[in-house]
Amino acid sequence: MEKLFINGEWVTTQSSEYLYSPYTEEKIAEIPIAKETEVNLAIYGAFKAKGSWARIPAHEKASILEKLSKLYEKNLEKAAEIIAMESAKPIRLAEMEVSRTIQTFKFAAEEAKRIHGETIPLDAAPGGERRVSYTIREPLGVIGAITPFNFPLNLVAHKIGPALASGNSIVLKPARQTPLSSFYLAELLEEAGLPKGVFNVVTGHGSVVGDLLVTDSRINMITFTGSPEVGVGIRNKAGLKKVTLELGSNAAVIIDKDTEVNKKLIDRCITGAFSNNGQVCISIQRMYVHENIYDKFAEQFIEAANKLKIGDPLDSDTDISALISKRELEDRLSWIREAKESGAEIATGGKEEGTVLCPTVILEAENRLKVSCQEAFAPIVILNKVKSAAEGIHFVNESRFGLQAGIYTKDIETALEAIDKLYVGGVLINDIPTFRVDHMPYGGVKESGIGREGIKYAIEEMTEMKLVVWNRN
Structure with a gap:
């Protein structure tokens, strides 16, 4: 059985649950379920460590983060296999996620x-x-981080990296389906020399772990990535805590009439639509193609979608594997049926192969449909x-x-009109909305969230500005 990581110690719990592979549905681990006692111990450990960690010189914080990135370089294959096993992310993409995580921690070391x-x-x-006046930035104290399953390492790094760089301690609640990457992160941070109590990993039910993090007065900020419904609940419960919410999306791309329909464009859009089994906040879900090139684009896009290989996430040739759960698969199949019954054309896919939803392209779906x-x-x-x-x-x-x-x-x-009129957090010209590198500001408007990630910008969220005024009169 795995153990919680609390105040620098590996802690057993009285209760646990089995973790199953989304692809094979076989048992892969036994995960501890924290009760209120363990959560309070983690919060206390982080609270006790926050002062000493905040006072550690910036170069020492940076050194620990640099050691961490080197440990991931050394253990890239192992970290990628953990991601692929627990989330069914194809191994090539899991390796890319680890590579991005290495960059994320390097950026954090630099920004420290x-x-x-x-x-x-x-x-x-x-x-x-x-009078002489200047501002300084100070860590908030204790950060409660609640993370999703789809990038079980890099989206954790986007919270842990800036939190550590800016002198905050952390209590992390990873997604219930993907805690193994977070336990491994704790191992590597321990090896990198992070002081006890600065980083804590607590797994369990959101109604226990999540609610305690959100409501405990010792937690100074909640940083959350997940669904809008949960995000709204967090904001309502958090009171005066600082909150950053990275929520949902149904990202879109527009293909204008002067765009050349070629292999480069099609491949890029295929990547945007189907990478990580479509389980990406900025995955292309909606495509609006000018009528002059629509038929040509649709034909080539559908043909390319049909060439994607379905299979085992640990197979290096696999493009598409299982969704995170059987319930998600069944739910999305019902969405596809709704679209078909409403007159949309299912050009390809729309069916399951074992635990996998085949790549699905739907033509002319009305805006009111769930898809x-x-x-x-x-x-x-x-x-x-x-038009x-x-x-x-x-x-x-x-x-x-x-x-x-x-x-x-x-x-x-x-292009300039699109920049002016698209009401989104980021506009990509001549690219898919799925583009992200780890130091750019990232976040949305409306129900896509509040606040920004990207190491420098997350540090601004995780620190408080203090004004200093010297009177020389």
């Missing part, structure tokens, strides 16, 4: 040495003469015809989400 404030010219206002207006988080993409880029922009915005959107166009005015 760049946390600074600014000087303020107080004499710009009457009465400010002969369009809700977050699919599955290898499902709708392909709709538009203009402006019409595409209208459809993109006709959503309760707003994380990222892409547009392909050769017309600079169209």
